[in-house]
Structures are given as C-alpha cells and as structure tokens.
Amino acid sequence: MPVLFAAAVEHTSVLLSLFLxxxxxxxxxxxxxxxxQPAVVGEILAGVVIGPSLLGWVQPTDxxxxxxxxxxxxxxxxxxxxxxxxxxFRVGRKALTVAVLGVILPFIAGxxxxxxxxxxFVEAMFIGAALVATSVGITARVLxxxxxxxxxxxxxxxxxxxxDDILGLxxxxxxxxxxNGGVSLSSLxxxxxxxxxxxxxxxxxxxxxxxxxxxxIDALKVxxxxxNIGLILCLGLSVVSLYFGVAAIIGAFLAGMxxxxxxxxxPKVHQLTSGVTEFLVPFFLVNIGxxxxxxxxxxxxxxVLAIVITIAAVITKFVGGGLGAYGMSRREMxxxxxxxxxxxxxGIVVAQIGLGMAVISQQxxxxxxxxxxxxxxxxxxxxxxxxxxxxxxxxxxDEFEHHDISDEYSRxx
Amino acid sequence: MPVLFAAAVEHTSVLLSLFLxxxxxxxxxxxxxxxxQPAVVGEILAGVVIGPSLLGWVQPTDxxxxxxxxxxxxxxxxxxxxxxxxxxFRVGRKALTVAVLGVILPFIAGxxxxxxxxxxFVEAMFIGAALVATSVGITARVLxxxxxxxxxxxxxxxxxxxxDDILGLxxxxxxxxxxNGGVSLSSLxxxxxxxxxxxxxxxxxxxxxxxxxxxxIDALKVxxxxxNIGLILCLGLSVVSLYFGVAAIIGAFLAGMxxxxxxxxxPKVHQLTSGVTEFLVPFFLVNIGxxxxxxxxxxxxxxVLAIVITIAAVITKFVGGGLGAYGMSRREMxxxxxxxxxxxxxGIVVAQIGLGMAVISQQxxxxxxxxxxxxxxxxxxxxxxxxxxxxxxxxxxDEFEHHDISDEYSRxx
Numbered sequence: 001m002p003v004l005f006a007a008a009v010e011h012t013s014v015l016l017s018l019f020l021x022x023x024x025x026x027x028x029x030x031x032x033x034x035x036x037q038p039a040v041v042g043e044i045l046a047g048v049v050i051g052p053s054l055l056g057w058v059q060p061t062d063x064x065x066x067x068x069x070x071x072x073x074x075x076x077x078x079x080x081x082x083x084x085x086x087x088x089f090r091v092g093r094k095a096l097t098v099a100v101l102g103v104i105l106p107f108i109a110g111x112x113x114x115x116x117x118x119x120x121f122v123e124a125m126f127i128g129a130a131l132v133a134t135s136v137g138i139t140a141r142v143l144x145x146x147x148x149x150x151x152x153x154x155x156x157x158x159x160x161x162x163x164d165d166i167l168g169l170x171x172x173x174x175x176x177x178x179x180n181g182g183v184s185l186s187s188l189x190x191x192x193x194x195x196x197x198x199x200x201x202x203x204x205x206x207x208x209x210x211x212x213x214x215x216x217i218d219a220l221k222v223x224x225x226x227x228n229i230g231l232i233l234c235l236g237l238s239v240v241s242l243y244f245g246v247a248a249i250i251g252a253f254l255a256g257m258x259x260x261x262x263x264x265x266x267p268k269v270h271q272l273t274s275g276v277t278e279f280l281v282p283f284f285l286v287n288i289g290x291x292x293x294x295x296x297x298x299x300x301x302x303x304v305l306a307i308v309i310t311i312a313a314v315i316t317k318f319v320g321g322g323l324g325a326y327g328m329s330r331r332e333m334x335x336x337x338x339x340x341x342x343x344x345x346x347g348i349v350v351a352q353i354g355l356g357m358a359v360i361s362q363q364x365x366x367x368x369x370x371x372x373x374x375x376x377x378x379x380x381x382x383x384x385x386x387x388x389x390x391x392x393x394x395x396x397x398d399e400f401e402h403h404d405i406s407d408e409y410s411r412x413x
Numbered sequence: 414m415p416v417l418f419a420a421a422v423e424h425t426s427v428l429l430s431l432f433l434x435x436x437x438x439x440x441x442x443x444x445x446x447x448x449x450q451p452a453v454v455g456e457i458l459a460g461v462v463i464g465p466s467l468l469g470w471v472q473p474t475d476x477x478x479x480x481x482x483x484x485x486x487x488x489x490x491x492x493x494x495x496x497x498x499x500x501x502f503r504v505g506r507k508a509l510t511v512a513v514l515g516v517i518l519p520f521i522a523g524x525x526x527x528x529x530x531x532x533x534f535v536e537a538m539f540i541g542a543a544l545v546a547t548s549v550g551i552t553a554r555v556l557x558x559x560x561x562x563x564x565x566x567x568x569x570x571x572x573x574x575x576x577d578d579i580l581g582l583x584x585x586x587x588x589x590x591x592x593n594g595g596v597s598l599s600s601l602x603x604x605x606x607x608x609x610x611x612x613x614x615x616x617x618x619x620x621x622x623x624x625x626x627x628x629x630i631d632a633l634k635v636x637x638x639x640x641n642i643g644l645i646l647c648l649g650l651s652v653v654s655l656y657f658g659v660a661a662i663i664g665a666f667l668a669g670m671x672x673x674x675x676x677x678x679x680p681k682v683h684q685l686t687s688g689v690t691e692f693l694v695p696f697f698l699v700n701i702g703x704x705x706x707x708x709x710x711x712x713x714x715x716x717v718l719a720i721v722i723t724i725a726a727v728i729t730k731f732v733g734g735g736l737g738a739y740g741m742s743r744r745e746m747x748x749x750x751x752x753x754x755x756x757x758x759x760g761i762v763v764a765q766i767g768l769g770m771a772v773i774s775q776q777x778x779x780x781x782x783x784x785x786x787x788x789x790x791x792x793x794x795x796x797x798x799x800x801x802x803x804x805x806x807x808x809x810x811d812e813f814e815h816h817d818i819s820d821e822y823s824r825x826x
Contacts, residue, residue: 033634221446275688
C-alpha cells in the first residue's frame with residue numbers, strides 16, 4: 001500500500017535498517033571467510049562501516065540494541081544446549097581459578113593505568129572494573145563455528161565466564177558504591193549471595209527438573225513442544241537472572257544447559273534454535289561495531305591511552321586466565337587465556353555507568369569503548385590460531401570447514 | 414549484575430514482556446489444542462487476556478508491533494518457500510476473480526452499513542475500504558499447520574490475497590484522496606501500475622534469477638548460504654515492496670517463492686526458517702489480540718454496530734470469494750470463501766488511517782477494530798471444519814496431527 005499506508009503499519013525505516021545490517025554483516029563475513037579470517041570480525045567491522053563512524057547508514061537505537069540482546073541471549077541458549085551440566089561441573093575448580101586470576105590482573109592493570117593518566121581514585125576503580133568482565137558471546141560464536149564447544153578448554157572458558165560475571169557484579173557493586181560515597185558490606189554480601197545461589201541452584205537443579213518434565217513436555221499437544229518450552233525457559237530465566245543480579249545471557253545459558261540432556265537425541269531443537277541465532281546474532285555483532293565512534297581518536301592523547309588500555313586488557317586477561325589453568329599443557333593454558341580476552345558489550349556498559357554517574361572523563365570512556373571493541377576484534381583470529389589443530393571436522397556449527405562434504409549439518413542451508 | 418547494571422544494558426521490562434507474551438500464547442495454544450480448537454485462536458486470545466483489555470500485563474508498544482511485523486514477514490516468507498511460482502500462475506485467473514468479487518461485495522456492504530448508521534460519504538467509503546483487504550497471515554498459518562499449503566484451493570487463496578492487497582491499495586488511495594479533497598487519476602494509475610508491475614516482475618522473474626544464482630550461492634564461503642541469502646532477500650524485498658506501494662508481507666512471500674525451486678531439495682532452509690517463525694509468529698498473533706479494547710463496548714450502540722459489521726464482513730467475503738471460484742466444486746468454493754475471511758491487522762490499519770485523518774468517528778473505529786479481530790478469530794475454526802477432510806497426514810507444519818508417528822518433521826522439536 002502507498003506511503004500513507006506504509007507509514008501506519010509498516011516500519012519502513014526499521015525494516016531498511018534490519019536489511020542493511022544483515023546484508024552488510026553477511027557481505028563482510030563472506031569477505032573475511034575468503035581472506036581466511038573469522039567471520040565474526042567481519043560482522044563487527046560491518047557495524048563500524050555502516051554505523052555513525054563511517055557511512056552513517058544505520059544509527060544505534062534502542063530497538064537495535066534490544067534485537068542485539070535477544071540475539072546474544074539465544075546464542076548463549078544454543079551454546080547451553082550443547083553443554084551438559086556435568087561437563088561444566090567437572091571443570092568447576094579450574095574454571096574458578098581461571099575466572100579469579102583473569103579478574104584480578106586486568107583490574108589492577110586498569111587501576112594503575114588510570115592513576116598514571118591522572119585519574120582519580122574512583123575513576124581508576126571504574127577503569128579497573130571495566131577491564132574485568134569477559135564477554136563470552138564472541139568466544140562462544142567462534143568456538144561453536146569451529147565445532148569445538150565440547151572441548152575441555154571450551155568448557156573451562158564457559159564456566160569461567162559464568163563465574164566472571166558474578167565477580168564482575170561484585171566489583172561493579174563495590175565501585176559504584178564507592179562512587180556513591182560508601183559501600184555497605186551487608187548489602188554487598190546479599191547481592192553476591194543471591195547471584196551465586198541463583199546460578200548454582202539453576203545450574204545444578206535445572207537439568208534434573210527438565211529431565212523429570214520431559215515425558216510431560218513430550219505429551220503436550222502444542223507444536224514443536226521441546227523447542228517452545230526451550231524458548232519460554234530461555235526468556236524466562238533471562239529475566240529471572242536479571243532480578244538475581246546476573247546478566248541475562250547467563251540465565252539463557254543455564255536454560256540451554258538445563259535442556260541439554262533432555263534434547264540430546266533431538267537434533268531438531270538445536271536446528272530450530274540455530275535458525276533463530278543465525279538470524280539474530282549478526283545484529284549483536286554489528287551493534288558492537290556501531291558503538292565505536294572513531295571521531296574521538298582525533299585526539300592523539302586518547303589514541304595512546306586507548307592503545308595502552310587495550311594492550312593491558314589483552315595481556316592481563318591472557319596471562320591471568322592462562323595462569324588460572326596452571327597444571328594443564330601450555331597450549332591449553334594459552335587457549336583458555338585467549339578465549340577470555342573479548343570484553344565486548346560488558347566493558348562498554350561499565351564505562352557507560354561510570355559516565356552516567358559523572359565519575360569518569362570522556363577520554364577514559366572513549367578509551368574503554370575502543371578497548372571493548374578492539375579486544376573483541378583481536379580475540380577471534382587468536383582463538384582461530386590457538387585452536388587450529390583441534391578443529392573438529394564434524395563440528396555442528398562449522399563455518400570454516402564447510403567445504404568438507406561430510407559436514408552436512410552446517411553446510412546444507 | 415545488579416539493578417544498576419541491569420538498567421543500563423539489559424532491557425528487563427522488554428524481556429519480561431517477551432516472556433509473558435510467549436508463555437501465555439503457548440499456554441493458550443495448548444488449551445485450545447486440547448479443546449480441539451485452532452491454536453492460533455488461543456494465541457490471539459492470549460493477547461486479549463494479557464493486554465490492556467483484561468489483565469494489562471503487557472501494553473502494545475512500537476517495539477512489539479515491529480517484532481510482530483517481522484514475525485508475519487517471516488511467516489509469509491516460509492509460506493512462499495513452499496509455493497512454486499507456477500503453482501500460483503496456474504491458478505491466476507481464478508485467483509483474480511476471487512480477489513475482485515471478494516473485494517467488491519465487502520466494500521459495498523461496509524459502505525451501506527456506515528450510511529445507515531449515519532456516516533458521511535467519506536466515512537462510509539473508509540468503512541468500505543476497511544472491510545476489503547484479506548489478512549493472509551492467519552489463513553496461511555492455519556493451512557500450513559494442517560499441511561494443506563500445496564492444495565489448489567490454498568494456492569488460489571494465496572494468489573487472491575496478493576491481488577487483494579493491490580486492490581486494497583487502489584481503494585485506499587481513492588478513499589484517502591477523497592478525504593483529502595480529490596483524487597488525481599494519473600497519480601492513482603501510477604501507484605497501481607507500480608504495485609502491479611513490481612508484483613508481476615518479481616513473481617515471474619525472481620525464481621529464475623535465484624535458480625540462475627543457485628550455484629553461486631552454493632559456492633559462498635559464509636555459513637548456511639541459502640538460508641542467509643533467503644533472510645537478506647526476505648528483508649530486502651519487504652522493504653522494496655513498501656516503496657512500490659505493496660505490503661511488506663507480499664514482498665516476503667515473493668522472496669520465499671523466488672527461493673522455492675532452488676531450495677526444494679534443501680529441507681534445512683525450511684527448518685531454519687521455521688525456527689524463526691515459531692519464535693516470532695506468536696508475537697504477531699498476540700499483538701492482534703492486544704489491539705482490542707473491550708471497554709468501548711460498554712456502549713450498546715457500538716456493540717450492535719460492531720456485530721453487524723462483523724457479520725457483513727464474514728458473509729460478503731465468504732460469498733464474494735466463493736463466487737469468484739465459480740466452476741469449482743461447492744466445497745472448494747466454500748473453502749476459498751472461508752480462507753479469505755480474516756481481516757486481521759490490515760483492517761485495523763485502514764481504520765487507524767481514517768481516525769488519523771479525522772474522517773471516521775470513534776464508534777466506527779471501535780467497530781472496525783472489533784471486526785478485524787473477530788474475523789481473525791472466526792476464520793480458523795471455519796477453515797478447520799471446511800478443510801477437515803483434506804487434512805494432509807504428512808503435513809510439514811502439522812500442529813493437529815502431531816500424534817501421528819509418521820509426522821516426524823513437525824513433531825520432533
């Protein structure tokens with residue numbers, strides 16, 4: 001119907017944005033695949049190109065950030081579907097040391113860099129906090145595309161990322177408490193306790209509940225019952241996790257993990273879910289790229305600070321995460337270290353909170369933003385290199401080996 | 414992370430709305446399936462229950478209407494994937510008469526009812542226009558769930574719905590031209606010409622272009638190349654169709670139809686797409702239900718008017734659509750007639766335009782809204798009854814026969 005009609009029902013400009021994002025992401029993914037580089041990097045750079053920094057075809061909006069978040073939520077749900085609880089618990093202790101060392105080192109580095117650059121105590125605490133939290137979405141995407149999610153090192157990375165999120169929460173609570181003039185130890189303990197209790201209870205009990213419910217789910221008359229229950233559980237636990245002070249993606253991951261055993265012999269659930277992620281994840285990646293505002297880097301001071309923070313973020317996480325896996329082979333330690341590098345949207349958010357509370361300056365904000373995007377761009381090629389020899393030719397979500405005829409699952413489609 | 418963090422990154426209330434919509438839709442779908450009623454009706458009623466009319470848990474927002482629109486766009490894309498162009502062209506002449514008679518009769522009925530109720534000339538023209546356009550999403554969903562999309566009558570309904578949309582566009586152009594004080598025949602001709610040209614060219618040529626491109630698509634290095642090209646084409650043609658004055662869902666349907674032959678032996682594309690639709694279509698259905706504001710029906714005048722308009726809308730579309738299929742068996746004529754009944758969001762939009770131009774009164778607006786939702790609720794049980802004997806036990810999207818073991822495609826998941 002004409003413009004008149006279009007204006008009323010149809011969201012022409014929104015649909016156009018979605019089209020531009022998807023088309024540019026896949027174009028860049030194709031180019032990067034041909035250059036033997038990870039597709040995710042191409043998709044993030046697509047966001048830099050079409051976003052406000054360069055072409056300005058698409059602006060970051062609330063709507064796009066919501067679609068991006070739904071995308072990463074379903075990505076972690078899919079990763080959870082391929083992760084049985086015992087796979088994580090078996091590596092629990094190692095994941096804990098990886099998470100703790102991978103949090104301490106970047107925090108200290110961020111703190112001292114900020115102090116050296118003339119930041120106040122609170123400012124330095126914020127920069128430290130912004131360097132802490134691993135954004136597991138990127139790593140999960142790359143490992144999934146290489147078919148390596150069932151490796152022990154992948155599981156340690158996933159487990160550590162979950163613990164990381166809780167540690168990040170505690171640190172952010174302390175730091176924003178300081179910015180607000182004080183920290184109450186009891187409220188801090190309550191926050192942390194709730195987050196830990198939620199994660200442990202759902203992680204331990206979810207799978208049993210779903211396995212017990214499985215015959216009842218199977219008896220439902222609604223179409224595709226396991227997939228639909230999975231969707232509801234994924235969104236439901238994402239919301240509940242927020243109320244318990246944990247990131248939504250952790251809830252989604254726990255939801256997937258709860259369903260992993262019950263749907264083990266049910267490849268359709270995985271495939272239907274991968275239809276959703278294949279559609280929505282590009283919005284998550286492009287949205288990260290769109291956050292980067294290249295214009296702040298006209299100031300050479302900011303450039304130097306941004307590069308220093310980025311290098312520190314990469315090295316401290318690599319060393320901290322790697323050392324946490326002490327006792328494994330050096331190659332595995334290195335694999336875990338690189339897997340923890342991406343900060344992605346989590347670092348951006350911490351910096352935004354600091355900016356919103358008017359406790360960090362624009363130069364620090366811009367530098368942390370750069371660090372968040374840069375670590376996300378640096379990690380995938382490193383992951384590809386460090387995991388190259390382990391690449392699973394039958395990988396379920398394989399993007400790289402798709403010329404292998406045997407890889408039917410990923411290739412067809 | 415805590416409330417602080419949640420407020421910044423995570424869209425807690427949005428995720429909660431999405432969860433409530435999906436969970437209530439599937440709960441109602443399950444109840445309706447057990448009562449041997451169509452699941453779609455349950456999902457629309459879920460919108461009435463949780464929407465502003467009753468519980469008020471979820472409010473219709475721009476974001477939800479966009480997600481709803483993406484849902485119906487992908488539904489029509491999936492329907493297109495199962496429809497080869499020749500299937501539609503073979504029934505072209507019949508579809509044309511079905512569409513034309515199914516447009517003329519409701520328009521006349523709407524016009525005279527409005528005049529009888531004291532409406533002005535322009536008001537009566539608007540009410541007529543609001544009764545015209547079939548909303549094919551609902552019918553496609555029900556027929557798809559019964560596995561009947563490859564029936565001749567289904568194809569006539571689909572073809573007629575496409576033509577319907579173009580006729581509706583012409584009528585709406587005339588009516589809003591009149592409301593604005595005049596109609597330019599040349600601009601009207603141009604609008605109609607562009608819409609018809611776009612539909613015919615893409616409908617005829619799209620499939621050939623994609624078949625010609627198929628080996629190149631297959632050679633792409635990006636993961637799931639056919640599915641990703643399909644997503645891009647679906648969004649792209651949805652946007653382009655709006656510029657040509659055709660509804661986005663028509664563009665999505667044409668995109669699916671263009672890919673139907675090239676992906677015929679590629680069930681993964683259908684299944685990945687059905688993952689997307691299974692997730693998003695409930696938002697489309699619930700959103701229709703949420704539009705209904707039951708409080709306007711405290712006025713008994715509006716109740717009578719709404720019921721009269723609804724009865725007229727059902728009968729005239731049934732008779733007009735059915736007569737258009739003259740020459741087929743009476744049962745097939747009746748099947749086509751009921752398939753054309755749902756007005757859904759299209760009727761709502763026409764009424765909204767009239768309200769926005771201040772040419773129709775609140776009582777007519779409320780009645781048309783009621784008619785749009787009511788025809789959408791009435792049609793699925795009628796479709797189920799009239800098509801009962803043809804139900805395909807191997808139906809690909811079967812929701813009703815899922816206890817049939819042979820029906821693996823739909824059941825598993």
